[in-house]
Amino acid sequence: MVHPQEVDVIVAGGGPAGCVVAGRLAYADPNLKVMLIEGGANNRDDPWVYRPGIYVKNMQRDGVNDKATFYTDTMDSSHLRGRRSIVPCANILGGGSSINFQMYTRASGSDWDDFKTEGWKYQDLLPLMKRLENYQKPTNNDTHGYDGPIAISNGGSITALAQDFLRASDSIGVPFSDDIQDCNTSHGAEIWAKYINRHTGRRSDAATAYVHSVTDVQNNLFLRTNARVSRVIFEGNKAVGVAYVPSRNRGHKGELQETIVRARRCVVLSSGTLGTPQILERSGVGDASMLKKLGIKVVSDLPGVGEQYQDHYTTLSIYRVSQDTFTLDDFLRGNPDARKEIFQEWEMSPERARLSSNAIDAGFKIRPTEEELKEMGPEFNKLWDTYFKDKPDKPVMFGSIVSGAYADHALLPPGKYMTMFQYLEYPASRGKIHIASSNPYVEPSFDSGFMNNKADFAPIRWSYKKTREVARRMDAFRGELTSHHPHFHPASQAATKDIDIKTAKTILPDGFTVGIHMGTWHRASEPYDASKVHEDIQYTAEDDKAIDDWIADHVETTWHSLGTCAMKPREEGGVVDGRLNVFGTENLKVVDLSICPDNLGTNTYSSALLVGEKGADLLAGDLGLKVKTPHAPVPHAPVPKGAPATQQLR
């Protein structure tokens, strides 16, 4: 296909939101010329993308074929005890949806109402939430959709650890529910669904669903990959095109080699929360004084660009499990037999293979009780009163279980593990990102802002205790991997204990040192006793301090960046209006998670798709078009004979 130098609409960035906009518009009108420009490689039919269970590999950083860009704090953070945090974000077509962990959750209804923007209320958005889904699970509420391009299911397998987790959660007061993604439930546990098509076993990424589906049947959607958009081209304040450069700056002795493509109708920026503000600033949209210092001509003075960066915060704690539990550890270690078995299983029947899963099979949303709130200190209580108290649909924390260690296995002792993820859903902390040069190859200045508001410590501390109580009550539990827990004083009642000697002997039956008794390095757990009644661990103020230090040392991104180009009034630091138009410009929209003026209590793929759907409708409205449903047939998603009612028919 010959690439035109001028099209109707340019979409800069091929993440979920960008794929939805480009795909929906191109499908709406075969005469409309749409170009999607993506900084990373094409994801089409890449087995390292579509096989769900190998997602952790995407977090390896080898500098050769990285599927992620790794943003590191520019300065040491005093809130992280001198550490710099790292935020990986996607660098591949499909954006986060090509490399993410495929966990399906949705925001609470009040999250959207809190945007306080006409047309963005929960009830306005519900039809679009349904439009995007091909929900492949049974459900008892009317919030899901069945005819959309994005498949959601339990994947090819669910490990036994999930049931163990759900039973133990129930015993500590988190009840089981068959769907806590109804945009309303804020305290409950469930089998965690996945962005996996249950009929093919493949990841349901946004590029396959929205873009490849259209390029298979029409020729008006032009795709450029490995091309980094450096800036928007303006005539006056009207966007008329973009300039892009090769993503890798290897040729031309480091000189900028820009290619220009013109857009007759609109330029849409969808380069994600960390990419979009950089493009805006390089184009002259941002804080005027900062831009002038960098020698950039100001098009629109918007000091809010790049500010109010938000994420969710993850801590993870790792536990030992019995040797007869199925976990992915041997596969993740690269054990040749485990690898062969799991890959072969996928080749034979991907729809029910263990690789057709992310091994994150269960999770919960939780809110504290009155009693627990009292222990959470004044900073969090203040936030509770203003932010959570009157919004009963907002959870404070998520927790989920991984059947295996989410860690570098070269650094772990032999054995089997489970990981508890704790996610803070509405942090009060804020960060920022700004360019340091007009050159698109120069690293930006980044401050993740993690934990810079003290109110964020108490809920994470609370959820660490909660997930630990769940783990201790699970049948598979065989101790704590002490390196991945707070360093409590050894004499504390809360001190962690590693594997029990009986289980240790099943790991290394011929080991001469298993169970040697020195009393210092290793504190063994009691042997497993199925009839034991567990009392909650009591924590002292010193123990709480140990947990807070551990949080500062280890809290990480949840890869849910949002908020740097907020949709709110200009005088309040807003960057876009309710129709996603950039203030002070014409023909320029932002459509990605950077537009969120407040946080969303969810793993954010669902929200990025929803913002994309809303953006597609708004742009279609501007162009006098209407989005067509159902969307073009999704490649590799055939409907088997005797398709159940929840599968889309084609």
Ligand SMILES: Cc1cc2nc3c(=O)[nH]c(=O)nc-3n(C[C@H](O)[C@H](O)[C@H](O)COP(=O)(O)OP(=O)(O)OC[C@H]3O[C@@H](n4cnc5c(N)ncnc54)[C@H](O)[C@@H]3O)c2cc1C
């Ligand atoms: C490792 C990881 C795990 C995650 N796990 C989950 C999960 O389990 N469940 C869930 O719901 N969500 C998850 N997420 C979050 C979810 O994937 C993101 O919220 C979502 O992808 C955001 O969509 P977006 O369109 O706003 O931006 P992005 O996905 O960030 O897409 C932006 C795109 O723009 C491209 N780009 C950037 N700059 C430029 C430029 N200058 N020129 C051209 N292209 C550019 C990037 O390469 C990228 O493809 C995860 C994300 C990551 C990274």
